[in-house]
Amino acid sequence: MNYNNILFSVEGSVAVIKFNRPQALNAINPDVLKDVNAALDEIVKNPLVKVLVFTGEGDKAFVAGADIKHMVTLTPLQAREFGRVGQELLFRIEQFPMPVIACVNGFALGGGCEIAMSCDFIYASEKARFGQPEINLGVIPGFGGTQRLGRRVGNSMAKELCMTGAIIKADEAKNIGLINRVFPAETLWEETMRTANLIASKGKTALKGIKDCIDRGSDMDLINGCRMESDAFALIFTSPDQKEGMSAFLEKRTPEFKGDLY
């Protein structure tokens, strides 16, 4: 399928969605949301894909937010619909049945920071900048920023960032726990793909189990979370990956994971 607002590719077992409106610093409008949803549809139909990476085209931005030119004239009902569609997409990314990495190459502001936070983890270049500057436009975050930021960095830090609209550098984002790692701009892509390919060499069923257990467990008490983990653990014993992984260890060879319960 051809896309106007993203670049979509599959490199081995890794799918890459690149936001591609560099003239507007990859700002998000409804057409971008449609393109991303369509690419996600393609990925779920492709059994070879095991990891998804989001990044931005150009050397300046991941996504500089929702498109202000689009939003300025919205009626309240249109604004609610834009927010609803965006939030649904971010839930979809968060619950996507494979690991999702945000490779943040520049500005990740507003909706861009929110998209990155819906990914499983964030790698960033030293040039990356993060923030929820909606307050400077007289509005509040609308794609889940008031909810996900506090879950990542604690409510008081989230309040400070959302209330000041401050734009922070990658090393500060790492210090507060918003992102996992910072790399020089020249090596960010290579390092991201190295991790993506490493993860893609693991078993798809076990990867999905880890993602589900960590995400669902964070809303549970410890006992129920551990019970859920036991059930997920048991389920993996119906996958050929469990036999393959354990047999390969005992036979002193590299496992070849092919199983897919999902």
Ligand code: DAK
């Ligand atoms: N939207 C549209 N265009 C944008 C943009 C954006 N978010 N960010 C940048 N651009 C455009 C600029 O207008 C400029 O276009 P031209 O003037 O050349 O036509 C071009 O990209 C280059 O930007 P600059 O010339 O400004 O570049 P600088 O290096 O000087 O500055 C900057 C870079 C990232 C600091 C600056 O562009 C900036 O402050 N951008 C806005 C960042 C921002 O405020 N982001 C948050 C947007 S609000 C909701 C749903 C969602 C949301 C809210 C509610 N519901 C409906 C419930 C989400 C809101 C947001 O994300």
